Structures are given as structure tokens and as C-alpha cells.
Amino acid sequence: MAITTKQIPGKKPATGSGAPAPPVVTFTSDFGSGSPLVAAMKGVVLAGCPTAVLVDVSHEVPRFDVSAGAFMLFAGTRHFGGGSVHLAVVDPGVGSARRRLIVQAGGRYYIGPDNGLFAIVIDEVGVQRVIELPPQPGGAPTFEGRDVFAPAAAALAAGVPLESLGSPGDPPIPLPDTGPRVLWTDGFGNLVTNLKPPARKLRIHNHDIVATVKTYSDARPGEPFVYVGSMGYLEVGVRESRADRLLGARSGMRVEVI
């Protein structure tokens, strides 16, 4: 399902000036919404590409939760156009030997540590090219988001060719655990799983969820249900209530198809 304003017949995107679309750089991290470190990364990106349009995907990835981050990165970036640049830092191993990557996937560029963070994007759209970034000798070993990834994001946004930023590398590693499970809990307490349609009965944390619906208003108040979420994965919700609390469930928990 392609979601664009092409849905409005006979209308084409307009930039207001005939100029090419400005480059886009997005940011995903577990720094917390109030962290000034995000602005530090943005300052570096704007220093290298002053016309970049900056968009936050989330800085509320649960700390060090690479699986949740992988889903949030996919969900927040899948509607951006070709050439858009997506910096992601959820990185329990910052400063260690894991690789630093630029992954071209679906025509977009993803930049961050090689720890599984790109796995869901790649599941969905495949990998086109992988570049390994060199470490930054003068950089702070605790903040590669600013000192390694942000300069690379700025360079890509400014039109520097991908291959000039590092050396070709092997594909990124997958997520460690690939069995059915909860990837992320949204702000309403809905549980996003890594299962694909069709909607079917699930067991989570010893609860059987046997109702399946198309949208929240089709559900009975208080009864948990399975539905196809807006990102294409099965989710579990409760109408005007929180499935995470009702079921005592959280990110990482296993899910069984029943």
C-alpha cells in the first residue's frame, strides 16, 4: 500500500518554487525526548547540509531495545522518499568493535551501528548497498551519533556519493531473536508484534486473544482483540483501554499463534 498524495487525482507535489525537494534527514534514538544530544547531532548535520529538513522519528526507543528501535525506525521512515537519510542510534555497544554502517534500502539511506537496528527495514524492502564507516579518531568514544553518524548523514544529504564515505561491507546482522514476539508498545498500550497478516488468534503472557477486528470501533469494550496494524503487522489492542496493562505484556514478550 503506497500512501502518498498521489491519492489526490490530478495533483502533483509542488515545491512552491520549482526547486528540487530539499534533502531530508531523520533521527531515531533512545536518548530520551528531552536530550540536548539530539540537537547536537542536528547542529552537525546542518553544518554539513544547511538546507536539510530535519524530522524526529523518536527519541523514546526503550533504552538499548534494538528490536523496538528496529520497528520504530521502519514505521517512522517508510513513507519518506528516495534519497532520504535516516540516522539511528540505539547502541548498547557504543565505543566497542561493532561496525558503523550506511545501508541503502528501498532507495533510502540508513546510518547507525550494526546491531540489528536495520533488520525490519531490510525484511520489508531488502538491501541495496552497505558501506562501512571508518571510526572517527578525534571523536568522543561515547557519542558516535554526533561524531561518526551525523557527519555521514550530512554528507549524504548534501549529495556526497555513498561509496566515497567508506568501504563496501557485508549485510547488517539480523535481530538476535526472530521468533514471534512483541516488538513495541505504542502510546495507547497497543502491542505491535512481528507477525504478518492475516489476523488470527494469539496467546500473549498466558492470555488468549480470540477476537479479531478491522478497527477499534468494531471491538467490544474491555475485550482484547487482534487486528492488522497500520504498519502491516498484527497488533493487540483493547478499545479505549490499554492492552499492555490488561495483559501484563511488554516489548520482547513471546507470542504464540493459537
Next chain:
Amino acid sequence: MAITTKQIPGKKPATGSGAPAPPVVTFTSDFGSGSPLVAAMKGVVLAGCPTAVLVDVSHEVPRFDVSAGAFMLFAGTRHFGGGSVHLAVVDPGVGSARRRLIVQAGGRYYIGPDNGLFAIVIDEVGVQRVIELPPQPGGAPTFEGRDVFAPAAAALAAGVPLESLGSPGDPPIPLPDTGPRVLWTDGFGNLVTNLKPPARKLRIHNHDIVATVKTYSDARPGEPFVYVGSMGYLEVGVRESRADRLLGARSGMRVEVI
């Protein structure tokens, strides 16, 4: 009170290039500050209008609290210029039969579900035109913010005429409860009511608030007071403390003028 940089005598807004001002699209929701769904909506807006300037009003509207959302939408958008586009999603009824609207008010465009969310904007500046958006057959029934409202916001920002986006409709519905009450609690614990000046004595949650002041520093520490808030409504605060905690009060509570 018009608050613009016209306050600086002899200076006119400059775009730095003589170009027309870029279109502005703002976002208000109860998705939570860390939700990647906001970025999904922004991706759709930028796909349709790459030069749009994107501004978040709030994604911390209390879940499903349409009254608080109506105030926050008004407060966050009233200083934007004519032609600016304001997408708002606080929508307990997503996927149900409530209408999907574009409301032109005060020269600005407001887009979202017809559930009272536009009521305070309309109280303040009236309604110019109302357009009903058609449902989006291929869209996700749980995420009209992305699949119905964001494409409409992009189209308006890109200069598509309002009337081409749907059919003329009746005015939006008001908020269900219009008696005096607390609309929103700000980050400092100040209680914003739906009462207009002059400042006068109020009773909230069995507490009489009898002091009225012009600004926080005029108040005595520890004593709650009524003042005219920066958005033109009566508010209740406590100097360097939290009125919500001191009074045990929260959004939705009734207020009496005493």
C-alpha cells in the same frame, strides 16, 4: 492582542531570499512524544509538499481528551500566519462514522476528526469554510492521521484549492460539556480553565482560590491564585509550585465562580 514581530518598528519579515514564505504544517495528537507514527504522517506530508516547514504543537494531549486537545490546538496554532495548515488527531472514534473535516478559521486550515477538537479555535475566530473529506478506501482504518488527514494537509500546503479536496459540510460539532471547567494542566501544574477575564475568585475541587495576581512573582509562595493566562483564559497557579497537586485538580474538573 496580536503578537508578531511587527512590534519591532520599521522592520518587515524577511525570507532571506525574496521568495514567498514556505508553507507551514503543524501536528497535534495524543500519540505520545515518542511515537514514530508522527514521523509517518510527516513523511506523507513531505511526499506531497517537500518544502513544507513542519512544527509539532503537541503529541502529549492526554489520551482521548478532546477538550484538552481543543485548547492545545488553539494555544499552539493561534500565532501562525494565514494559509498555515494544522493537522490534529485526538480521535477515540477512529475508523467509525464521525466526519473527517477541513475547517478554515482565522485564515488558517485545520484538519481532523469532527469530535469537538476545533471548538476552541472556532469560539475564538469563527468558521469560514468547512469541507468534508471522503474516507480513504485503501487506507488503514486505524490510522486516518496518515492516510486521510496527512495527504489533505500536504495538498493544502502545496496550494491545492480547499474546495477540490471534498464537499462542503456543516460546521463542526462543539465540545460536549460547555460549563466552566479545567481544560488543560500545563507542565508547571497550572490549571487552564475555559473562563475568560476578568480574573476573579474561583472554586475548584472544594478549594476556594481568592487571590488574583498579574504575574507569578506578584504572588505569595504557597497560596493559589487566579490570573489571566497567556492565551487569554483564566488560569490557577501557585508560585514555584504545582496547583494541580496542591488542589488535587485535573483536566475536566468543574470550576465555580464564587
Next chain:
Amino acid sequence: MAITTKQIPGKKPATGSGAPAPPVVTFTSDFGSGSPLVAAMKGVVLAGCPTAVLVDVSHEVPRFDVSAGAFMLFAGTRHFGGGSVHLAVVDPGVGSARRRLIVQAGGRYYIGPDNGLFAIVIDEVGVQRVIELPPQPGGAPTFEGRDVFAPAAAALAAGVPLESLGSPGDPPIPLPDTGPRVLWTDGFGNLVTNLKPPARKLRIHNHDIVATVKTYSDARPGEPFVYVGSMGYLEVGVRESRADRLLGARSGMRVEVI
């Protein structure tokens, strides 16, 4: 340590159109991430400078904590270029007699109340010029961020000369407490102090922290350690855990060098 994309040899920043870099305005406050008052300030800035690129540094400065705000303002803005404009409001004394300032420092402009908020920026880069802004007679006495500081930020971003916005003033006041202490706790629970390198043994809240490391992955799990943080100050962390909880420490607490 200058962190810019100059690190990528032979590549110059490109704006994509040959146009000059758009003006940048950042925002720092203790309003809370969900406050619509931030968007109100942005509306005023865009009214006066429609091409401004708007960046949030943080709206999660701990309420009224000027020391934490001073660090966050420094950390979030130090990588922005010359001419960038940084509006900051952490202001227990709003509406009182403290001065309203524009401080030019490190080629950037900082705007806000004179209560110590600019102290760490000035410690790092010195002061070039100081302008006192006049009060805004028609403005809301509780929201100078919108009615005094935002119009000034817009004017500077639009190219209005600094000296035309007010009268020359004395340097800003310093922070009240200048002894060694915790300035800010980041989202991972790391404690940022106001001590400069080299890393050495510290005592915080009756705990001796005797390990010093270069990066998190060099540390032993569970043992607190001192390291040079990414902003150039000594920090205390615990690998994949929270130093603030382990040590029972928080912003403002004294630190001893042992």
C-alpha cells in the same frame, strides 16, 4: 574539538541551490515536551522570519533548574554555526525585574532571562556583546518567551542588527553555586558534572567512584566509573545501568574530587 563535516576530505557543505544557508533558531525550555507554548513561540518566530530552520534543544530542562538548563543549552547549541539564534527560557522569575538579554557568544546569539542560563556557554566561549531587551508593554507578563524573546529571535534570524534590538548591557550573571556538582542527569542516568578533564576519582552522595574509563564498553558491569563525556565534562556512568539510581544522586548534588 571541532566536529563538522569538514572531517570528510575534499567536500564542502552544499545548500543544494547555491543559496546562503537558512537562518537557524533553536529552543530550550522547561515547559515540557508536550507543551503547545513551544509552538506558540515558533509561530511568532516564523511570522517574523518565515525561512528560519527551527530546532528543539530540549523542553525537558528540570523545572526552574537554571544550572541544568545552562548545561543543556551549551550541549545542544555548541555545534551550530555562526549567526545561529538560541532562545532559552528557564525562568523562575518571569514577570519580575531580572533583565532580558541577547548575548552574542562564540558567534552565536543567545536570548533569554538573565539568571545564569548563559553561564556555561560563556565559560566555554566568552562573551562578545550583550544587549538588554526592553519589556513588552502589551505582552503577557507570564509568557515573555513568546512576547519578548521570540520576536527578538525572529528579528535576529531575519537579519535585523543586534544593536537595534535594545541597549548595550553588562555581562550576564553567573550561576549562583560554582562549586563542583552534578549539572544534569542524561536519559541513561549518567551524571554530568561541572568538572573538566582529566578523569579522576570522585565522591558523590557518599559513594566513591574510583574507576576511570574511556568508553562504556571498557567498564565492568555494575561498577560506577568516571569518564570524559562527549561535551568535555567529567561524567559518572554505570555500564548498561543507571548511575543516578545506583548512587541515589541527582542534579545539584555536590561532587568531591578524592
